[in-house]
Amino acid sequence: MRVHVADHPLITHKLTVLRDARTPSPTFRNLAEELVTLLAYEATRNVRTTPITVQTPVAETQGLAISDPRPLVVPILRAGLGMLGGMVKLVPTAEVGFLGMVRDEQTLQPAIYAERLPDDLSDRQCFVLDPMLATGGSLIAAIDYLFARGAVDVTAICLIGAPEGLAAVERATEGRNVTIVLGAKDERLNEVGYIVPGLGDAGDRLYGTV
Ligand SMILES: O=P(O)(O)OC[C@H]1O[C@H](OP(=O)(O)OP(=O)(O)O)[C@H](O)[C@@H]1O
Numbered sequence: 199m200r201v202h203v204a205d206h207p208l209i210t211h212k213l214t215v216l217r218d219a220r221t222p223s224p225t226f227r228n229l230a231e232e233l234v235t236l237l238a239y240e241a242t243r244n245v246r247t248t249p250i251t252v253q254t255p256v257a258e259t260q261g262l263a264i265s266d267p268r269p270l271v272v273p274i275l276r277a278g279l280g281m282l283g284g285m286v287k288l289v290p291t292a293e294v295g296f297l298g299m300v301r302d303e304q305t306l307q308p309a310i311y312a313e314r315l316p317d318d319l320s321d322r323q324c325f326v327l328d329p330m331l332a333t334g335g336s337l338i339a340a341i342d343y344l345f346a347r348g349a350v351d352v353t354a355i356c357l358i359g360a361p362e363g364l365a366a367v368e369r370a371t372e373g374r375n376v377t378i379v380l381g382a383k384d385e386r387l388n389e390v391g392y393i394v395p396g397l398g399d400a401g402d403r404l405y406g407t408v
Pocket residue numbers: 274275276277278299300301302306308328329330331332333334335336337363391399400401402
């Protein structure tokens with residue numbers, strides 16, 4: 199598993215405002231989208247491309263086009279939906295599929311409650327969007343689901359990750375082509391499975407349901 203933790207002052211600045219408990223939902227939503235666009239730049243570093251030739255007004259030149267099958271972007275509902283706009287801004291031709299997941303706040307076990315994905319993901323590059331990687335249970339279940347459908351390569355973009363969750367994803371995905379791109383790697387999980395310092399419940403903060 200490859201892990202990339204962003205190291206850029208603009209990303210840290212935006213994350214700092216996102217973490218601030220006083221930041222209201224509309225600002226939180228804008229920042230989440232902006233952060234994804236910045237992280238997507240790194241996450242798509244290995245997106246598959248095909249050489250093409252184009253004619254400029256001056257000369258013929260070589261360039262690249264994103265290959266078929268197109269990348270599949272999979273936001274994990276609910277909170278991952280807040281990242282979709284920022285991702286498709288950077289990769290507007292991507293296909294989008296959805297996975298609805300919720301973690302039981304007592305047992306911390308994830309459950310899938312909705313799914314709208316292509317049946318066959320053979321040979322697809324998938325980009326999973328979820329702001330929080332806490333115990334890693336939700337991301338492991340999402341990755342398992344995509345590989346079971348034939349995906350060959352999964353990159354997850356998360357705004358904040360906990361070391362415990364990263365280690366769990368690494369153990370569970372050994373031998374698979376998995377990359378995680380994080381805005382920040384935080385200190386730890388607390389006794390109820392929240393990331394410390396984190397930003398609280400991302401879904402509640404995005405959608406004002408606190
Ligand atoms: O790494 P884990 O311990 O599995 O926790 C992370 C999950 O928890 C949050 O979703 P939540 O279950 O709160 O659903 P929501 O997006 O609807 O709020 C978050 O968006 C992740 O999907």
